[in-house]
Amino acid sequence: MRKTVARLADGRQLIYYDDADGGDSPARPADSRNLPPLNVGSELRFDPLVDEWVTIAAHRQGRTHLPDDAECPLCPSREGALSEIPASDYDVVVFDNRFPSLAADVGELAASGEDGEDGEDLVPRQPGIGHCEVVCFTSDHHGSFGQLTPTRARTVLEAWADRTIELGLQPGVEQVVPFENRGVEIGVTLQHPHGQIYALPFASPRTRRMLAAARSHRRRTWRNLFADVLATEREAGTRIVAENEHWTAFVPAAARWPVEMHLYPHRQVPDLPALSDAERDAFCHLYLDLLRRLDRLYDTPLPYIAAWQQAMVNIDRDLSYLRLELFSIRRAEDKLKYLATMESAMGVFLNDVRPEDVAQRLRDLGD
């Protein structure tokens, strides 16, 4: 993997990650667009009813929404169609989102009156510090992660690991989350195959709950919760979809989603940078196999969410266990699972599909 750092016209960082393993980077044109200054300024507010931070990002309402293919901002630039990537081709690029929910420089909080006048005592506020990056997996507008070569998938993984290290060194960053949202069914606003990386200034609520469960489990058993879950699934076998020497993919026994898989490395590591060379290669082969199975489930590609659960930057790294969670809201060829009152207002998940049944279907869809 070869890495070249550049800047876009408005000062945002863009990094080329090439499949090639050395040698000189190709010459690449500078960004010649005339871009307006970035408009960022989100605010974090603490919800006292559930002890969680919420991000208010009012400046994002005007973000790019399903542009025509010819105007895709993630395709390479060409004469008359300058995109976010100045080069005429690329392998993998990572750059700062132009419409970030969180940013390194969000300015001062908007004054809302006298101290405490607007309820700040009970609902503390903070500037929306953090980072939101876009990761393009390929210059092919009509591709998908599942269609990448193992070499390219490895370059993406190297980019994720590199950004995990770099973002973890930035002021205020507590957690780095590489992820992919795929499919208009879940609100993806750009069709070009891409993912994102969020660097959060707090532990996500779900991470906090998982670390609390892991701490309680260790206190009782002296063991790691996630390692025990993996061992239990490997022993039961009924929910395993696929595995290789270094990784196992299974449908969790208490799955929330009609399609859901968790990918665990066999060795407990806190985050992507801690994976060995062999583990990285093994992940790419297993993941590509699984993504191809998912797209065979229905006549059209499966909308999905795939998120890396990594250790926090500064705390509880010994409790943590790197893994990828992947799930879909599609519950039948023409039906989606919607989050309605039980899920959205109460946190109670209703799953219409038995985990063992979806595991069997996915096992049967192998090459």
Add this chain to the structure above:
Amino acid sequence: MRKTVARLADGRQLIYYDDADGGDSPARPADSRNLPPLNVGSELRFDPLVDEWVTIAAHRQGRTHLPDDAECPLCPSREGALSEIPASDYDVVVFDNRFPSLAADVGELAASGEDGEDGEDLVPRQPGIGHCEVVCFTSDHHGSFGQLTPTRARTVLEAWADRTIELGLQPGVEQVVPFENRGVEIGVTLQHPHGQIYALPFASPRTRRMLAAARSHRRRTWRNLFADVLATEREAGTRIVAENEHWTAFVPAAARWPVEMHLYPHRQVPDLPALSDAERDAFCHLYLDLLRRLDRLYDTPLPYIAAWQQAMVNIDRDLSYLRLELFSIRRAEDKLKYLATMESAMGVFLNDVRPEDVAQRLRDLGD
């Protein structure tokens, strides 16, 4: 309000709640359909990663999905079109859902092998005990809650309060949640104006978090968290949408959704049955006013979720404070807020709309 209990052909309970305040109930025909026996059998599984119960209800995949108007199961029965309601007209009816996620008699858990063989040690299971009821607000297929008369809204409230008492007396019920999902955008499968009531055998995850926050707040301040939130909002004023003598509706300061309102009674009560006569009437007037405002936000009716947060049946009633939470995923005329990775995989909510701005818009939309 006048109440008449009946049974459907397959043994499910149906209750007529009439607007009329006494006198004899009208004669109503029995359910003459030939219904197959109920097929229920959901399972609860405990997710050890976040310490929460998940409901696996595999028998629900075949439930009725957006039938033609002529085959609406919630309209009154007529010659040749027998529905779930045998009568030729009704005011409000409540009946057991034919495709329940939870049921009083769910039978034995399906055996999955030797004890512990399939991971039950780490992922405990329980039968999906509970109740799922349907509440029809009107016999008018094309109506909506917001178009009800205050008298009819009051009959609905009486039905909610009555069912809260009755369901709370059933074995295993820990929490009763009356709610309405409105709009195909959030997956509503029947267009006829209706809501539902779930009786859960556990505290919902969101309820648990709110009670934990309320307990911590009381330990520090000797005060009730929800009462303090209400007092803070009434003093700030910037997020109040509407109020009357007994209720205040405001956009929460850390709102998660592009449209969100919480309705608090001014007096701390644990649940709907504890509301006074005057409080019940005042709620109906305020709620109808608010629902009409919501439908003026856009050219088409607003999809929304409205859920009563009531005290648990048996515990922490002193910490609890009845209120209604209402929110929508619509963030613009033609745009929905989707729950993608940050919300669904991490629990981090990103809201594109400032709470103060939506409160101002809703204030301006009053009659």
